[in-house]
Every structure is written in structure tokens, then in C-alpha cells.
Amino acid sequence: KDVITVNKVTYTILRIIGKGGSSKVYQVFSENKKKVLAIKYVKLDCADDMTVQGYINEITLLQKLRNSENIIHLYDFEITDSHIYLVMECGSIDLATFLSKHKKIDPQDMKFYWRGMLDAVDVVHQAGIVHSDLKPANFLFVEGTLKLIDFGIANAIQSDKTSVVRESQVGTLNYMSPEAIQDTSPSPQVDANGHRRPKLKINCKSDVWSLGCIFYYMVYGKTPFQHITLSLMKLQAICDPRHVIEFPAVDNPHLLDLLKKCLIRDPRERPSIPELRKHPYFLSEA
Numbered sequence: 001k002d003v004i005t006v007n008k009v010t011y012t013i014l015r016i017i018g019k020g021g022s023s024k025v026y027q028v029f030s031e032n033k034k035k036v037l038a039i040k041y042v043k044l045d046c047a048d049d050m051t052v053q054g055y056i057n058e059i060t061l062l063q064k065l066r067n068s069e070n071i072i073h074l075y076d077f078e079i080t081d082s083h084i085y086l087v088m089e090c091g092s093i094d095l096a097t098f099l100s101k102h103k104k105i106d107p108q109d110m111k112f113y114w115r116g117m118l119d120a121v122d123v124v125h126q127a128g129i130v131h132s133d134l135k136p137a138n139f140l141f142v143e144g145t146l147k148l149i150d151f152g153i154a155n156a157i158q159s160d161k162t163s164v165v166r167e168s169q170v171g172t173l174n175y176m177s178p179e180a181i182q183d184t185s186p187s188p189q190v191d192a193n194g195h196r197r198p199k200l201k202i203n204c205k206s207d208v209w210s211l212g213c214i215f216y217y218m219v220y221g222k223t224p225f226q227h228i229t230l231s232l233m234k235l236q237a238i239c240d241p242r243h244v245i246e247f248p249a250v251d252n253p254h255l256l257d258l259l260k261k262c263l264i265r266d267p268r269e270r271p272s273i274p275e276l277r278k279h280p281y282f283l284s285e286a
């Protein structure tokens, strides 16, 4: 039987869930916990210091946010010169795969999912981090609750083609905010101690735009600019206020209002996550 040993604890490999460039995510069984868990394996052989630093930051943050309900739980980890192992709770399905299978979502469920996603990203912001690359594949269902899997610091992982068929969401532009596209601030790519620093203009409001694109996708089955296939045309449309985003009618006027607010192009006009949490959409029971 294939096993993975992390800090002298052995886990039986059940299947591979996803693989990226130098990383793999396995579904494993823990003999002593009698639980199904997930192990993210990262090969460090040809990783440069920046990449390793990115993973260490990711681990530090996962540990810091371990008590947050909407952040994936990290049970254990092991770092050597050649690899990293992260032992985490295992989800049932990621949001990207889920949305590709469920075109219509029950309004009550949708409200619960949105609340969870806002809470997850708010917790990351409170830790002083802007994700800046939010997309459905970053969220995972764990017993019905949506949890954030990563913080956009380390490299992204795509789902394994053999296990789930999914258009690879790595590097998609569909969730990118106007200010991220226009950001030409001269700020250095790395700060004093070599940490890759998000550019000045990208801030929490950029994550609100990305969440708005995910919400839009959940309501209308496509992202706001998905129909524009030429990348340059897509980027221009995202930034161009003359390109009016379409919002087909929906039953709940509060939902429509919240969607429109998340997709305001001027980040100063766009609501913050605390403001969104107080939106009437979340207050009404309907």
C-alpha cells in the first residue's frame, strides 16, 4: 500500500485529488485518527528561495488562522530541503468543480455560501493579507461549509485531469479587478526581507471585485467578462466604464444590488467586506 509518512506518522494514500507543477494533493486515511485527510506534497528540489518563502508564509498563515471556521484546517506539516508535506482536512469538492456540475443553486444555500466566502476573505484581510487571485478553485466544501484553501501566496494547484474534468482556472483573467490590471505603481516586487509584496494599488477591494465575479458566476452561470475570449479585449472591457456589465433580472432585489456594488469599477466606491456583511441581502431571512 502506498503511504506517506509525515513526522513519523503514516497515512495511507487513497487517491490523488490534484496535481500542479511541483505539487500534488492526495486524499489519505489516517490510521490513528481514523479519518480521511488531505496531504499537499510540494517537491522543493528545483524551487527557488522565493517559492520556498511563499510556502512558509502560507503555512504560517494557515497556523495563525487555524481557529477560523472558513479556513482549511492544517493538522501537521513537515518541511525538508527536498519537500513540504501539509496534512489538512479533506473537503468533498472544490467550488469550481461544484459550479461546473450545478448550474442552479438554491437561494438559501447561495446566501450561506456567500456568507462563508466573505467571512473567509475577511479573516485573511484582518491578518493583513490580500489574496489578489481569488477564484472558485480556492474554495472547498467541507461538510457543507465553504472554506478557503490557500492565500494566493504559494503556487496554485489544478485539479488532477484524471479525477475531475475541469477547465483549469490557474491564471484566469475572469476574476481580475480593474485596478489590478491598471496597476503600474513603481513599488518594488519584493520588500526588504525578500517577501513578494502585492503592488500598492491592489488592496482588499480587489478581493471584493473577485468575489463579485464568483457571486456573478453563481447567479448567472458565467463570469461578467467570460464571453470576451480575446485576452486583450477582456482586459480592456474590465477597465472600460463604457463597457456596461449586464445584470439580467433576478427574484431578490437585494442580491442584485449586492452584485452590482461588488462590481463597481472604482475601488473607492466599491464596498468593503464589513460593509457587505451588513448588506440587506444578508439581513433578510428570505
Ligand SMILES: Cn1cc(Nc2nc(NC3CCCCC3)c3c(C#N)c[nH]c3n2)cn1
Pocket: 017, 018, 019, 025, 038, 040, 072, 088, 089, 090, 091, 092, 093, 094, 097, 137, 140, 149, 157, 158, 159, 160, 164
Ligand atoms: C476536487 N476535490 C477536492 C477535494 N478535496 C480537497 N481538495 C483539495 N485541493 C484540491 C486540489 C485540486 C484542485 C481543487 C482543490 C484540498 C486541500 C488543498 N490544497 C486541502 N484539503 C483538500 N481537500 C475532493 N475533491
